[in-house]
Amino acid sequence: MAISEVVWDMDGTLLDTARAVPAAYIAATEELCGRTVDRDEVLRLYPVGPPAEILARLVGRVLSAEEEEAYYRRLGESPVDPFPGVAETLAALASRGKRLAVFTGASHRAAEILLASAGIGPDVLIGGDEVPAMKPAPDGLAMAAQKLGREPGELAYVGDSPLDMRAASAAGFAAWSPSWGHMYEPETPADRVLDRPGEVLGLLNGF
Template identity: 30%
Template structure:
């Protein structure tokens, strides 16, 4: 199973960060269709799905924005855990554990891809493989200090990792 964070991992949401900070979700949704998906994400999601991987999104935000992207881009993702699905947001592992429970996945076969130290901390607490995604970060120092199991600066590097780890077609 592959669990992705959403903001700054799959989609560049930096242009609406000020709206997210004030919880102006209506304005975020109004701009959602204009937010760019990182290069290679659409193909990677499809390749992971085609290889039989269950894919989920666990976000500290409401689930409506990821669900809009899933619909708009036809992403094969059925599991989305937003902040209102859990009592404890990341770095607490509750969201990851809920996603794994819904998928019937074990920690030893689960990867969590995220761009924040809180993602690494949640991965450790859930006993899953912590994958750092630095491609959406302007400053990677805190992510590096959190010591994810692996750290990548591009979606292409992450794809190559999954080719080796999961046997994706190269």
């Protein structure tokens, strides 16, 4: 079945958040408990869940909704940029009537903050706090397919981490791995490896 639309990961795929997101966690942890953590510790916790889960692990206790605001405040203070070629690729897709769908492990709110900072407005946005199970479970991508009104076999997921590729396969999506991503690993099985965002345009049916 030909691929007609794409669902994108956010961090490390659409947006270069390698500094902004860890910095927000580091600053929020310091504010909430006085503990100093480093970027590597934050990155190791990315697979555990959305921001509330990661921040609670860093601080060492369950946090109130008010305390979680420390992370979102810091996140909003750090502008982020799309990777080179992303804005042009998304504009080209939109010009052909292709919708922009994003499924990210970040919370819906964090994704809104970061995407808005980068000037990106998705048509479909699914955060990690909106699905029953995190990647590599297929839940988020199954939800995306439903929202797009497409069969999984008509869709590709572009995501930089091994968990993204496993989630794509589990959901019945084509798994496209962006080599520019933060967590890209060349040995991770993928249906395609992309060297630049614009390669997506040549891979879509009827583009």
